[in-house]
Amino acid sequence: MKVAQIITELKPSGPANVVKNIVGNMPDHIQSKVFYFRGPPTLDVDCECEHINFNTSSKLKDFDIIHSHGIRPDFLALYAGLLNKKVLTVSTLHNYVKDELLNIYGPKAARFVTPLWINAWSRMNGLAVLTQDAFQYYSPLLGSEKLNIIHNGIKASTNGNDADPDDQNKLKALGEKYYLLGTNAHIIKRKGIDQVVEALKYLPDFALVVVGDGPCRQDLIQLSEEHGVSERCWFTGYRSNVASFLPYYDIYVMPSRSEGFGLALLEAMAAHLPCVCSDIGVFREIMGEQASFFTLENIDSFCESVRSALACRKQFAENGYQRYLEKFTGKAMGEAYANFYDEQLAKYS
Structure with missing residues (x-):
């Protein structure tokens, strides 16, 4: 055929x-x-x-x-x-x-x-x-x-350690001071990353790493400055080796307002990362109960979801990985x- x-x-x-x-x-x-x-x-x-x-x-x-x-x-x-x-x-x-x-x-x-x-x-x-x-x-x-x-x-990535040396140094420096929230995405409004930037005001122990580019990247940089969290936000721009950032994240965040599926979420599951997801149907179907969900446009809900994922990260990470092996x-x-x-x-x- x-x-x-x-x-x-x-x-x-x-x-x-x-x-x-x-x-x-x-x-x-x-x-x-x-x-x-x-x-x-x-x-x-x-x-x-x-x-x-x-x-x-x-x-x-x-x-x-x-x-x-x-x-x-x-x-x-x-x-x-x-x-x-x-x-x-x-x-x-x-x-x-x-x-x-x-x-x-x-x-x-x-x-x-x-x-x-x-x-x-x-x-x-x-x-x-x-x-x-x-x-x-x-x-x-x-x-x-x-x-x-x-x-x-x-297929689970095998290139988790080939980040650029400068990127590695910046990730390590951020990781020494904060828990890292990470997301790899084409930066458009539908991805909902603005919610994470706003929530950082109430999550002083966390920093955000966004790997990718798109028409809303500059808007998010400006938003981080307006909320006084720019020193805890790193918008890397385009990277060809996005999977190499995953080992440095403490929690993977998927705050999309809508999504067809979300391959990046599967990559996070395969990398043994606990995940925080917006509570939309597609993510419930992918993750079952093996993620920490939050209500869209509700910053309090997001913050609570992040704290829950951190407290139960080993459980979420292992159960998410097993779900990946079984289905995805x-x-x-x-x-x-x-x-x-x-x-x-x-x-x-």
Whole structure:
């Protein structure tokens, strides 16, 4: 079986990391190739990669399945499917469509594009959603018979000690004075990191490390100055080796206002870190009871959650790690997608 994965950009990001983990965990009978719209690629994957656009969609003609990730890849997959009736098209729905479009394009574009994107999905052979929460969200829009729940999974990182020496020194210096709250994220409003910055006023024994870049990074730096906690906040900017920061954190924080899944949370679980999460459905589904949850936009609740995670950190860390091994390994995800592909071929052959 030959499967084409189509992604907008092959760079460190949620959907691209999912593609990396899919192709890296496929059984031998499935051959993968990754196509990307924008380049050059900066994320290594375990298969051949190639640039593509609508003018070169004939590159997809020899594949059995086209698996797309994102709005442009989805429309390209449908276009290629019209040119080759034998190919099957599937997509992974990485986020909640209206929230995602609101965050990227704003309300006017979201109102216009949302029905178009949903219509595109409705024309595909099969769809993967990441959680039961997403299944319930999309069932009224797309029908439950086409939806398949496939959890994301990752391989536990083996490069936990390769942080840049300057980064190591700064992490150690902060860690000698404070407990470290850490998060690795694309810095946008939806990630909710502003809540953590505000809470530091009431958590004098804690510092915050945010690894990543994004349009809200400067806003968070300004916010930390306004609240008088800038000396306890480090916004590192982009780093290619985000996993190398995990061993230095005391607690991993995931304060998102909404989230499609949250691969970074799996990385924290695999690294034996206790986790503090916003109390939203997707995080409850991932963590069960093995995290300390807080109510969104409630600073008192966040502070209480952090103190609880610190007091029970060994228990949360070990139980979270065991939950990762049981449900969210890269091998488990690879097997689930392989079964999904096999089922689609059997259904439509």
